[in-house]
Amino acid sequence: MKQANIRNFSIIAHIDHGKSTLADRIIEKTGLLTAREMQDQVLDNMDLERERGITIKAQAVRLIYRAADGQEYILNLIDTPGHVDFNYEVSRSLAACEGALLVVDATQGIEAQTLANCYLALDHNLEILPVINKIDLIAADPDRVKTEIEDIIGLDTSEAPLISAKTGQNIDEVLEKIVTMLPPPEGDPEAPLQALIFDSLYDSYRGVIVFIRVKEGRIRKGMRIRFMAAGVEYDVVEAGYMGAGRLMPSEEGLEAGEVGYFTASIKEVAHTRVGDTVTGADRPAATALPGYKQVQSMVFCGMYPADGSKYPDLRDALDKMKLNDASLFFEAETSKALGFGFRCGFLGLLHMEIIEERLEREFNLDLVTTAPGVVYKVHKNNGEVVMLSNPADLPEPTEIEYMEEPIVKAEIMLPTEHIGGIMKLCQDRRGEYVGTEYIENTRALLTYKLPLNEIIYDFFDALKSRSRGYASFDYDLLGYERSTLVRLDILINREPVDALSFIVHESKAYERARRIVERLKDEIPRHLFEIPIQAAIGGKVIARETVKAMRKDVLAKCYGGDITRKKKLLEKQKEGKKRMRQIGNVEVPQAAFMSVLKFDEDDN
Amino acid sequence: MEETGLYLHYPFCVRKCAYCDFLSAPADEGTRAEYADALKRDLAGRAQELGAMKVRSVYIGGGTPSLMEPEEIISLMQTVHDLAGEWLPQAECTIEANPGTVTPDKAVAWRQAGINRVSMGMQAAQDTLLQTLGRIHRRQDVIDSVRIVRQAGFRNLNLDLMMGLPGQSMEDWQQTLELAFSLEPEHLSCYSLILEEGTPLERQVQSGRMRLPDEELDRAMYAETLLQMQNHGFEQYEISNFAKTGYESRHNLGYWDLSPYLGIGLGASSYIDGRRLKNTSDLNAYLEAEDPSKLFSVEQEASRQNDLEEWMFLGLRRTQGISREAFKAFFGTELQEEYGQQIRELIRDGLLERCGDMIRLTRRGLDLANYVFEAFLR
Numbered sequence: 001m002k003q004a005n006i007r008n009f010s011i012i013a014h015i016d017h018g019k020s021t022l023a024d025r026i027i028e029k030t031g032l033l034t035a036r037e038m039q040d041q042v043l044d045n046m047d048l049e050r051e052r053g054i055t056i057k058a059q060a061v062r063l064i065y066r067a068a069d070g071q072e073y074i075l076n077l078i079d080t081p082g083h084v085d086f087n088y089e090v091s092r093s094l095a096a097c098e099g100a101l102l103v104v105d106a107t108q109g110i111e112a113q114t115l116a117n118c119y120l121a122l123d124h125n126l127e128i129l130p131v132i133n134k135i136d137l138i139a140a141d142p143d144r145v146k147t148e149i150e151d152i153i154g155l156d157t158s159e160a161p162l163i164s165a166k167t168g169q170n171i172d173e174v175l176e177k178i179v180t181m182l183p184p185p186e187g188d189p190e191a192p193l194q195a196l197i198f199d200s201l202y203d204s205y206r207g208v209i210v211f212i213r214v215k216e217g218r219i220r221k222g223m224r225i226r227f228m229a230a231g232v233e234y235d236v237v238e239a240g241y242m243g244a245g246r247l248m249p250s251e252e253g254l255e256a257g258e259v260g261y262f263t264a265s266i267k268e269v270a271h272t273r274v275g276d277t278v279t280g281a282d283r284p285a286a287t288a289l290p291g292y293k294q295v296q297s298m299v300f301c302g303m304y305p306a307d308g309s310k311y312p313d314l315r316d317a318l319d320k321m322k323l324n325d326a327s328l329f330f331e332a333e334t335s336k337a338l339g340f341g342f343r344c345g346f347l348g349l350l351h352m353e354i355i356e357e358r359l360e361r362e363f364n365l366d367l368v369t370t371a372p373g374v375v376y377k378v379h380k381n382n383g384e385v386v387m388l389s390n391p392a393d394l395p396e397p398t399e400i401e402y403m404e405e406p407i408v409k410a411e412i413m414l415p416t417e418h419i420g421g422i423m424k425l426c427q428d429r430r431g432e433y434v435g436t437e438y439i440e441n442t443r444a445l446l447t448y449k450l451p452l453n454e455i456i457y458d459f460f461d462a463l464k465s466r467s468r469g470y471a472s473f474d475y476d477l478l479g480y481e482r483s484t485l486v487r488l489d490i491l492i493n494r495e496p497v498d499a500l501s502f503i504v505h506e507s508k509a510y511e512r513a514r515r516i517v518e519r520l521k522d523e524i525p526r527h528l529f530e531i532p533i534q535a536a537i538g539g540k541v542i543a544r545e546t547v548k549a550m551r552k553d554v555l556a557k558c559y560g561g562d563i564t565r566k567k568k569l570l571e572k573q574k575e576g577k578k579r580m581r582q583i584g585n586v587e588v589p590q591a592a593f594m595s596v597l598k599f600d601e602d603d604n
Numbered sequence: 605m606e607e608t609g610l611y612l613h614y615p616f617c618v619r620k621c622a623y624c625d626f627l628s629a630p631a632d633e634g635t636r637a638e639y640a641d642a643l644k645r646d647l648a649g650r651a652q653e654l655g656a657m658k659v660r661s662v663y664i665g666g667g668t669p670s671l672m673e674p675e676e677i678i679s680l681m682q683t684v685h686d687l688a689g690e691w692l693p694q695a696e697c698t699i700e701a702n703p704g705t706v707t708p709d710k711a712v713a714w715r716q717a718g719i720n721r722v723s724m725g726m727q728a729a730q731d732t733l734l735q736t737l738g739r740i741h742r743r744q745d746v747i748d749s750v751r752i753v754r755q756a757g758f759r760n761l762n763l764d765l766m767m768g769l770p771g772q773s774m775e776d777w778q779q780t781l782e783l784a785f786s787l788e789p790e791h792l793s794c795y796s797l798i799l800e801e802g803t804p805l806e807r808q809v810q811s812g813r814m815r816l817p818d819e820e821l822d823r824a825m826y827a828e829t830l831l832q833m834q835n836h837g838f839e840q841y842e843i844s845n846f847a848k849t850g851y852e853s854r855h856n857l858g859y860w861d862l863s864p865y866l867g868i869g870l871g872a873s874s875y876i877d878g879r880r881l882k883n884t885s886d887l888n889a890y891l892e893a894e895d896p897s898k899l900f901s902v903e904q905e906a907s908r909q910n911d912l913e914e915w916m917f918l919g920l921r922r923t924q925g926i927s928r929e930a931f932k933a934f935f936g937t938e939l940q941e942e943y944g945q946q947i948r949e950l951i952r953d954g955l956l957e958r959c960g961d962m963i964r965l966t967r968r969g970l971d972l973a974n975y976v977f978e979a980f981l982r
Contacts, residue, residue, distance in 0.1 A: 528953055528975070551819040554973040556795040556844045558921060560611055560859050561873045563914065564880055564903045567981070570917065574978040 003257040004184045008076045008213065010093055012121055013103035014111035014472060018133040021165035022103055022174070023077060029171050030063035030075065059199040059211045060096075060259050062241045067179045075178060076259035078198065078213075080117075086347060087476070088295055089199075089327075091120055092275045095291055096198045096213035096259060099127040099182030101174070102155070106132045106140035106162070109148045110439070112413040112472035118153055129181050130157050131174060136164035152439055187256030192285040193217035193225065195254075195278040200269060202323035206237070208266040209247070212278060213259050215289060220253025224281040225264065228288040230271045233281045234264035269323050295327045297345025298406070298477070299352055299372050299456050300389040302333060302499060303359070304341030306366035306579065306590050311340045317363035318342060321355060328355060333390065337499040337583050338368055338593070343390050349456045368581075371502045371596045374452045377404040377480050391501045394487050397538055404480040405505075406452040409434070412463065414471035416444050421466040429454035430505060449478065451505070488513055490520070490596075491534040491541075495584040499593055513543035516596055523592035526550035531586055607660040607692060609858040610684065612643065613869030614669040615887070618705065622738035622808075625800035627871035627885055628667040638891050639870075640676040644683045646868045646883075646890075649897025653866060653876075654687040660863070661855035662697040664719075670701035674713030681717035696760075696854040698723050704741035706749040711756030721760040721853075722753045723793075729783040730776055733769055736814070738804065743783070750787045760851060762791035767829065768822040769797055770805070770814035777825045781832050790851040794829050795844050796822055823971055840923050843970055860918045862911070868897075878906030908935070909982065912942060917977035920956075925964025939963065946979040 013019040063075040080093040094100065100121045104114055121128055130149050132142045146157040161177055163170040195212040202208055212219070219225065219239050226233045239262040240249040247261060254260040266272060274295075277288035305314045318330050329345030346352040352372060359365050378386040378394065379401045388394060410431070414422055419436070426433070426448045434447035450459075455475065463471045486509050490500035500520075504512055513535030520533045524547050531547040558566050580587035616631045616639070617624075631639075647654065662684060664677075672680075677699075685691070698721040699714055706724075714722070726746045728734050734742060741749075746763075753761060763784050767777050784792060799806045799816070808814040817825070830840060838846040842860065845853065858865055867874040871885040884890055884899035893899055904910055912935065919926035931939040940947070947963060950956040955969035955976050969976055 528955075528972070550972060550975070551823050552796075552971055553975045554796070554843060554971060556798055558859070558918065559856060560609075560865055560867065560875065561871070561882075563859070563873070563875075563918070564882075567913070567917070570974060570978050571981055573974065574981055577978075 003186065005071060006074045006076065006185055006257050007099065007178050007182050008078065008097045008185055008257075008259055009099040009101060009178060009182055010078045010080050010097050010121075010126075011101045011103060012080060012090075012094075012114075012117035013133075014105070014108070014113040014117075017103050017105040017108065017111070017114070018165045019103055022101070022131070022133065022163070022171075023079075025165050025168055025171045026075075026077065026175065027061060027063060029175060030065045059201065060242050062243045062259065065175055065179070068176055069179075073179050075175075078259065086351070087116075087120070088293065088347075089274055090117065091124070091291065092196065092198045094121050094124045094126060095275075095289075096196055097124075097126055098185055099129065099178070101178070102128050102130045102149075103133050103165075104130060104145055104149060106134045106142045106145050107137050109141075109145045109443070110152055110413070112411055112445075112474040115153070115413065115445070116411065116474040118155075127182050128155055129177055130155055130160040132157075132160055132162045133165050135162045136167050136169065148439065185257030187214070187216045189218050189255040191216040191256070192283045193219055193223075193278065193280040194285045194289055195219055196289050197227075197272055197274055197276050197278060199274060200272040200324075200326070202269055203263075206263045206265070208269055208272050208323075209261050209263050210266070210272045210278070211242075211259075211261050212254070214254045214256050216256050216285065217280065218253055218255035219262055219278065219280075221249075221251070223253075225262075225278050226281045226284060227271055227273075227276050228279055228284075229276040229292050229294075230273060232268075232271045234266055234271075236262050236264050238263045269326050273326055295347065297327070297329045297375070297389075298348055298452065299346045299374060300343060301346075301352060301372040302335060302338065302341055302370035302390070303330075303344050303356070304335065304338040304368045304370075304499075306368050308339045310365060313363065314342065314359070314365055314367075317359050317365060318344070320363075321358065325355070327351070335370075335392075335499045337497045337581060337588075338370075341368075345389065349460075366590075368499075368590045368593050370499045370593060372456050373502055374406050374456060376406075376485065376503060379403065388503075391487050391503050392498045394503065402482055403485045405483045405485060407449055407478045407481045408452050408455070408475040409478050410448045410450045410455065410473060410475040412446040412448070412471055412473050413439075414444060414446060414467050416442055418467040418471060419444060419446065422446060422463065422471060425459075425462055425466055426450065429459065430507070450475070451481075451483065452477070453503070453505075486537045488516075489536045490516065491532075491536060492520070492524070492588060493531045493584050493586045494534075495586075496536075497583055497588075500596060502596065509537060510542055513537075517543045517545040519595040520592055521545040521547055523595050524586065524588055527586060606864050607658045609661045609663065609855050609863060609865035610654075610657070610659055610688075611855075611865055611867045611869075611872055611874075612662065612664045612669075612680070612684075613867065613872040613883075614643075614664060614666040614672060615639070615870045616671055617666065617668040617702075618671065618740045619738065622736070622805040623797060623800065623803050624738075625803050626667070635887075635891070636671070637673075637676070639887075640672065640680060642891050642893070642896050643680060643869055645894070646896040647680075647683050647687055649895040650866065650868065651687050654684075655689045657688055657866070658690045658692055659684075659688045659695055660692050661695060661858065662719075663855040664699045666700055668702045668705055669699050670705040670710060672710075674710050677710075677713055677719075678717045681719070685718065694854070696721055698762075698853070698855060700725070701749065701753070702739075702741065703745035703749040706752050708752050708756065711753050711758070715756050715758070720758070721762065722758050723762040723764065723791075724749060724753070724789075726763040726780075726784060726787075727766045728769065728772070728776070729780040730772075733772055733776060736770055736805075737766070746783070747787065750789075760791070761787075761789040762793060762853070763787065763789045765792065765794045767794060767796050767825040768817055770809065770816055772817060772825075774821065774824060774828065777828065778832075781829065785832070785836050791845070791847045791853060792833070792838060793845050794826075796826060826971065842921050842923060843965075843973060857922075860921050862915060862918065873903070874900070878911060880904040911935070913981050916943065916980035920963075920965055920973070920976060923964060923970075925959065925962040927961050928963065929961050943980060950976055950979060 011019050060078045065073045078093050080090045142162050149157050161173040194216040195214045199211040200208050223236045238249045239253040241260045275292040279285045322328050327347050330342045333343040376388045378388050381401050431448040431450045437445040484506040490497050517533045530549045533545045534541045535543040580589050615628050617628045697719045699719050700723045702725045731742045833846045840846050841852050870890050872883045874881040880903045881900045882903045890896045928939045957966045
């Protein structure tokens with residue numbers, strides 16, 4: 001198809017402003033197949049058979065739209081992950097497009113992610129079409145929202161469709177505007193191949209399915225290609241489009257301006273990094289496409305199987321996850337308290353939660369997760385710099401000259417009435433005030449520099465609860481800054497528990513220590529003996545609680561009708577103890593290890 | 605056949621108590637009459653087993669069996685006597701009664717029916733606590749009901765008492781014990797409240813509307829109980845049971861000694877030939893069945909492992925403990941062989957002690973009995 005009849009676009013929005021609903025409506029309103037493809041699909045039963053069992057996530061979907069001008073257009077809708085953790089992935093998806101629909105909730109107006117995503121799109125010189133959604137709601141105020149978009153972002157809203165993705169109102173207008181307002185792709189099909197990887201997916205049958213936007217040249221079956229950053233070569237087995245929820249191989253392959261996929265029997269997902277450039281091995285491009293960077297884990301935690309014998313299962317599960325998620329990092333580690341497990345690195349806390357949930361749900365694993373931490377730079381006296389992701393590896397204090405911690409720039413969009421509360425929250429989290437920008441009279445954009453380790457726990461929840469849900473938030477890594485950090489060690493019955501150690505700013509140590517010992521006191525069941533729970537810095541105890549000795553564990557009644565039931569109760573109680581972790585002679589429930597994750601919850 | 609206990613269940617009450625998770629509910633007169641008939645059909649269905657039985661005890665429990673009409677009780681016990689093979693001379697025959705439902709007519713009828721022991725649910729001496737528990741009676745009803753059964757000639761009376769109740773102070777408990785002693789029963793059962801899931805009381809505690817005494821107070825009440833029992837000439841023979849010499853409940857001892865028992869009635873449990881059985885809990889099915897004795901399911905098959913575990917965790921409920929000799933006679937192996945390590949550790953922890961041939965709970969072991977029992981489960 002001619003480039004003039006192609007539109008490559010993304011939908012960007014603040015969370016809950018209706019991005020996926022609009023995507024669904026657009027897919028419904030358009031065809032997934034051209035007339036010719038329709039015929040092919042019916043005939044091509046072999047293919048169907050081959051693809052059974054594979055569900056293709058809609059990383060990108062190719063839609064066929066017959067516009068008012070009577071012509072057929074191909075609309076490639078490229079999905080973007082919707083969270084700050086995946087900023088880099090979002091930026092690569094945007095780099096594959098010429099345009100973006102900016103969806104704004106007519107009742108809410110601009111939010112932090114609206115801005116962040118919009119700036120990201122502008123950075124990539126995308127044509128942005130604002131779309132005002134949820135106009136069916138009584139609270140909708142499209143005129144105010146339009147003014148906001150013009151004032152804050154400086155986008156022209158005179159062409160902005162007013163829609164309700166929920167009811168389907170004015171979706172046709174959106175489609176028409178995509179054709180008329182967004183530019184077609186450019187690029188020379190005869191030039192050396194340059195294709196941008198914006199996503200990939202592992203399929204056990206074909207190997208990695210690589211999703212690409214061809215910027216220059218063409219790619220087709222049989223061609224030898226090279227991943228420029230990874231420096232590896234493969235022969236293309238299949239190239240084509242994503243349509244109708246499945247892959248549609250194309251004999252002609254893909255050419256400049258098109259969005260699609262290819263496979264090349266790739267078993268190593270690490271070879272197909274998002275942002276890398278694919279070029280021809282025989283006629284390579286002189287340069288790679290700009291913007292590639294290797295993703296770095298921002299947040300680390302230990303993951304252990306609740307049942308130690310499930311260690312191999314956890315390893316297999318992580319291996320499988322890694323196939324589809326190159327940004328997941330893990331390496332084996334051992335904890336005295338928790339046994340064999342893995343130190344895992346994530347893009348952010350949400351990424352961590354997603355992985356954790358998938359491991360538990362899809363692989364049926366019961367996990368114990370240690371407190372998430374960030375990567376600290378430890379400058380040693382001997383000049384060595386250690387990147388520290390596991391508190392247990394912190395060198396002796398005498399060997400450390402100083403430490404640095406990662407700092408982010410946080411932008412918080414909020415109603416002005418909550419500024420006081422949120423500023424207090426940021427101060428409490430060691431934030432450094434940067435500025436306030438007023439948007440209308442009622443809303444403001446608050447900018448702070450914050451240490452990453454202060455926001456990875458529960459900052460978002462605290463933000464929401466202190467603004468009654470109205471504040472939105474986005475952050476960007478700024479770099480490292482020198483900081484006074486200490487390692488807090490927890491001792492249960494005088495035994496240090498490595499899995500509970502974490503690194504904290506000196507000014508926060510006392511308060512956190514007190515909270516954590518209180519929490520552990522509630523989590524650890526009474527034993528036959530008294531159990532001291534202590535928090536210490538370098539051997540000096542700074543907080544202590546005591547789990548009193550068990551006084552009562554007896555069922556007063558056991559007669560004829562009770563015997564089997566009471567026995568089951570005893571068995572259950574015994575089973576519960578088996579699932580606990582033995583630390584010295586203390587049995588510690590799994591939940592205790594998690595309790596350190598939540599120590600700020602009654603902050604609010 | 606071995607000496608066997610017979611349990612008869614009466615699943616009706618005036619009003620369900622706030623802590624009760626037993627199979628019991630209010631019902632109209634017609635249903636209750638139908639049930640009395642069904643019980644007799646159930647007994648008839650067991651005629652063969654009953655005929656081969658040496659009855660060592662009968663226990664009519666509930667619910668509130670004292671709700672039964674005098675004729676119903678007489679007729680029911682007549683059926684039992686007709687069917688039972690042998691009736692041991694010392695046979696104990698108990699009826700559970702609740703203050704407020706006891707009348708002189710009934711008490712006399714119980715005597716006529718051959719019942720020789722009454723177990724009365726006194727629970728507390730304070731009307732406010734009785735109200736918290738959802739009991740239908742008041743303090744004065746206890747005094748009146750005891751007088752009635754004494755006047756009818758009962759010489760063996762138990763009172764059930766409860767400690768560890770929401771809002772109960774040590775003083776309340778002492779007064780409860782005091783009132784109980786003043787009524788001169790032969791037997792006392794003192795239960796620390798078990799908050800059963802799904803009961804109204806549990807919901808009230810969960811929601812924070814009521815607060816249970818903490819473990820420390822609960823155990824102080826228990827300690828006070830042991831002391832007062834001693835002072836008043838009651839001997840403890842089980843975690844929650846105390847009796848004047850010779851008045852230990854024969855029926856209940858059977859549960860802890862792994863003696864066989866046959867349960868008749870809705871939801872009743874049986875332990876026969878090492879198997880644990882349970883009758884249906886479906887009232888309509890039970891009432892409509894021609895032969896309700898067929899409506900049971902096996903809860904647990906006989907096995908040496910089950911016997912071992914139950915021998916330990918039931919036997920140790922008795923304060924005299926378990927006899928190593930008796931163990932060996934029953935299982936053919938030494939107790940040390942089966943549970944040597946567990947026993948050593950529990951003795952080390954101060955929860956078990958040796959006394960001649962017996963292994964028994966220590967004073968602290970009485971407070972932490974579950975901890976001890978768990979050790980003997982697989």
